[in-house]
Amino acid sequence: MKFNDGFWLLKSGVKPFYGLQIVQAKSNATGYDLQVATRPIRHRGDTLGGPVLSVRVHSPTAGVIGVKIQHVLGEEPTTNIQLFPDDGPIPDVAFPTSDAGKNYVLKSGDLTAEIAENPYTITFKSPTRTLTESGYRHQAVYNVPSEWTTQSASHSSCTAQDPVSNPNPESLPPIIRYLNAELNISPGELIYGLGEQFGAFVKNGQSVKVWNQDGGTSSDQAYKCVPFYITNRNYGVFINHPGEVELEVGSEKVSRVGISVADTTLEYFIIYGATPLEILERYTRMTGRPAILPSWSYGLWLSTSFLTSYSSETVSTFLQGMKQRDCPVRVFHLDCFWMKQYEWCSFTFDPDNFPDPKTYLAEIKEKYGVKICLWINPYISQLSPIFKEGVKGGYFIKRKDGTPWQWDLWQPGLAIIDVTNPATRKWYCDKLNALIDLGVDAFKTDFGERIPHASVVFHDGSDPMRMHNTYSVVYNEMVFNLLKERFGKDEAVVFARSAATGGQRFPVHWGGDCESTFEAMAEAMRGALSLTVSGFGYASHDIGGFEGHPPPEIYQRWVAFGLFSSHSRLHGSSSYRVPWIYGEDAAKTMAKFVNAKHRLMPYLYNLSIQANTNGHPLMRAMFLEFPEDRTTHYLDRQYMLGPSLLVAPVFVPQGEEAEYYIPAGKWTSFFHSERTIEGPRWVREHVPIEELPVWVRPGSVLLLGPDGIGRPDYDYTQGLEVRAYALEMGTTVKVDVPLGRGVALAGSVAVRRLEADDGGIDVNVTSGIQVMSKFLVQ
Template sequence: MRKVGNLNVEIEFITDNIVRILYYYRREDFVDSSLVVLPNLEKIGLKSENISSSTLSFSSKSLTIDINTSNEELVIRNSNGEIVVKEKRRDLKFNDELSTYNVMQEFELSEGERLYGLGQHAGGNGLGQSSAYSLDYNGLSITLSQRNTDIGIPFLVSSKGYGILWDNYSLASISLKRNKLKVWFEAGKKIDYYVIYGNSIDDVIRGYRRLTGDAPLLSKWAYGYWQSKERYKSQDELVGVVKEFREKEIPLDVIVLDWRYWGKYGWNAFQFDETDFPKPNEMVERIHEMKAKLAISIWPTFGKETEVFKDMESKGCIIQGTTAFNPFKYECRELFWSYVKRFYDIGVDAYWLDASEPETGLGLVFFSPIHDADLGIGKGYEYVNAYSLMETKAVYEGQRRISNKRVVILTRSAFAGQQRHSAISWSGDVLGDWATLRAQIPAGLNFSISGLPYWTTDTGGFFSGNPETKAYAEIFVRWFQWSTFCPILRVHGTIFPKEPWRFPGEYQDVILKYIRLRYKLLPYIYSLAWMTYGNGYTIMRPLIMDFRNDQNVYDLDDQYMFGPYIMVSPVTLPSIKEKEVYLPSSEYWYDFWTGKKFEGGRTVNVKITLDTIPLFVRSGAILPLLGKNVNNAEEDWDVIELRVFPDKDGYFELYDDDGVTYDYEKGKYYIIPITWDENKQELIIGKKRGELEMGKKIIKIIWVGEGKGIGYTKPDVEVEYDGKESITMKKP
């Protein structure tokens, strides 16, 4: 501990490239524990510490921290002596009204530096409607606050290859103007933040996950198609929709039961009203017999007339002035899980934790009712942004204690560290119009680069148009095409139902084409999910993550990478026949639909039809696809189509496991390593790794070129593979 001005400072290296910086007045003012950062992290010692009259200096192998004791600036440099972070000033100002401190910091940024992350911010008034949008935050001010369609996460990522994670749960303001980054948190007894440095932005996200936890694999079916609406009003209607999907041979994995199934029992009573849901056990069994899964809506608030509310209130588990339960108390999380377990016990597969900002039982009011409440661990204003982190913790840890079945949670809010609770976030109750669709893309990209990998939207908007009209059908189709290349594919909305058969013929055909494309992509997507768990990967990737050396991509907010290979450029305007797409430099790119090759480092005009959006694949890609039609994600993947995109060496690991349990944590999986040697023109399918047994597979290989786009399915080579020996094939 050293002194900087009036504050004490502690420097602690977690790894050579992750450092914690802590300022405070008195150690006894706070408990040094975290809701976000994992406990008992292994740490390394300082490589060196030098103290002089003018400078405090601390270093690891990768970073050096110098604090000027005269002007109190803190500068972090990498091993080449280049400035990574410059903190100009900081302050803890006592707030008499709150009896704690306001936290303030100012950083100086480099010329041309861009900042990303901080959660999901689509603009607008909290219902997602905005005609202004941005990927990087240059010139903007962002409020980190939880509300419907807005998610605040105190983690930012720089184009220079570092990230900053603040361990603070209060309302915050982040302002970036004229190379000055100003940070303000409403409440904190300390300034506590981590700087994560890396050679790549993937290194930064990997470091964030080291601090806050890995993202477990979701059940395999979660990467398939989710059908939802507000709402299926009866057991017969819900089961009937699944039955119709099966009769029409449309792939489906998840059907969602929205609110008010509780009926006469009161708001969120954890009971089914027998009038409309007479036999919930049989309902779940019937859905499972049709090889689908059920997700159910659960709220954090309760009707005062319900037995749940009375039980919660009697045990001190209702936040004063609200009808919301208090997830910050261990015993209240346990009580909440005991009610959620009722659904687990009848076979419900996923939990939709709606309104987790939380709504407080007072309509669309999130912040103020909790602000001054006593939460047991402190005042509401100290913890208000972390509600969903603790609610998902209750459910995730509850199920993991009793079951080897994977947890799947869908929730409307998020906070740093929430990825370790198997949580998917969606963007909230957004409008179904072109402006909202356009704004959702950078919102989702910033959410993803905030370290939380699983994100989705109400495809077509929550407030839907009429699917029988061509004007809305076009919006929905373009939104659906984009959603196919999001981590989770899900349709939801109110007013009008949006099952595929509700749309006019030509639009319906496009929707079915993209549902089937999603299932064709599942081997690729599931392998990305493994990379996310095993290597801190990010599935939905702003172009800055893969092309930092190309400054043309720094503020491209309507293109992104879906995994390492597929570049997506959604269509977000009506009636257009072509779109400009930038192809990043130092690459060749293949048109996904035609196989035509383009040189990178330039903008191309791409022709668009109703059933296509611009999609490009990098040279060197080895794209594993499902080589047969399936109706759900759990059908056997015994036929694989490998599409090889030449002109560059390539490597990919195809992953699979049982899809439903946590046995993968114990090595029960298999990985098939696949290598393309451009010089030798050879494809090598290596011997499988992992402890899980694998049946024989038929592998169909296509070397992509012009005229051999995704619609071309005649293999150049077809082999039988059992994983026991490697196979080498020459390109014909």
């Protein structure tokens, strides 16, 4: 929210109450409780007016310090972000000290907060430098006339104004009260994250609303908004608020991040880390780590697409064609029209196209070795045969008059299930259980962003503003946990579009509706990089783009990008995405990349274990791995797939040169090991349509599965090829070998570069692990 007119003036009608000086301070085991006056206190009479900010500066775990600012102390809200959902906080932690009652210090791990009494400021420091500060007049209550806040998501979305969904809209109060905090941006400091944002990867200069919306990939709206950002200055900021959070990232005051909420409480945490990955470890410890996903989910997903034919003949032809062209499909996805039109969601196969769905699914699973995924969402059309069940049971979000909230967007008279109601969750899961009994293995949990927040009531009394984003987490958790119950802890996977803080625990997430252009492909990458620096371990996207029909060139470039993403799905809107539609050469290219991904599974599955145990994403922005190389801080058209593979998708037409950056060291081409590049340097080259620049980091050891294995789920302990890249003399690198089930390891492979002149390698393996070949790339 922008409160100022320039730097010196306020917008018309805005009245601020800035935190100016501490008038009372009490220490406790985890920090300080402060009372901060919003007017100068010179004598007792000055205490008789104006709000007082209650500020708690505390540390919940090592290396993390929180600042909780409260204006009105009342009941704690019931809808909150769940903190430490996995293992709980690591205690420590805080050591509060004071200096003659005028200055206060809180130390947690290597992070220190220094609090000055008058003027009131908080400065956050690492062992080597100042990270950021909340300076004088950087905390405030703002009274804002409601007429100029109407652009806020909380007051102007179509759900608030639509006469069908909200026939009796409530008028806004004349004044809306915001809490605001500002943090300093140092020269050269760059800011990233805030969920899946499709605009510029570096967020400096942007206004960002943490408010989920269904806006595609070409706007400033996002499906997965997360109130967490990470900087290149060794810290991250997590705003602990589940509702709408507005951030001005150097976009109002160019050297500050402004954080505002239309609420009585604003809490943020400064998270220190010596490296960016350490920051993500601490952040995901607080908000949850990504789940381990089944090994089969890393294979190729093929969709029916959206508006296309779903006949059994079409499906069988496509699956057979993929198999014949060495592009084996591991997951077959049926999109919306597996159900009858106008009846979404009925959770019933359209009898005209699927007269015997159980037999049909069993046949294609047996013949083609695929898992089955179905499209679902939390919306129920009034023409669905189960709509009256939902009304009678009270399973839908209600208006304040007790009637179901409905509107006509997407489906006629659409209602939305109330996930806060235990009876609703059981009813909904019973419908999904019946589909699992038919042979379904996974669900695409679409939508979850258009959740009403005006004049509605949730079953458990949740604040609708705080539920709008939170809904997506509860929805995906509900489906994910059902799959865990049916198939086992490490066999659950959803393909989700919406998410919020904590949603990383229920993967995988894809990037939503994008066009079939190079620009949209770049949007998808920026969204994925932004999401994975926001605590999410996995990222996917619609290969070829969702809208439109991609030219063969764009399709092939996107196939390469998609198969070097964590999860790979072919999906479109009104056209198919099987490769031979784009030419038989496209099928050959796809076969090459599918095989490469299968062979890389021992490496990729290890990355999944790291995501689950440490919060490290598979797809990593370059600065996560190379924070000391300032060039990497701006890169958003290439990424690291784990610590060892640099992937540089091509975004330019044939005939133009692609450009990407190689950090320091001797890097080796993954596909052409005879080719090496010495970095740091920029590379400009013509990349053949069937190629993808993939470079292996010096000092890496890769374990590859057998060539032509044909699937991602196989025995990772057998038939391994060991590749060592540019190991220094006398160096030993140990690589874990996963079992492919949960976090369990089968053993390890230790590779040592011999010091003899022949420059060979010595390989030692744990008993039971079979190495078929080994070689050193110098």
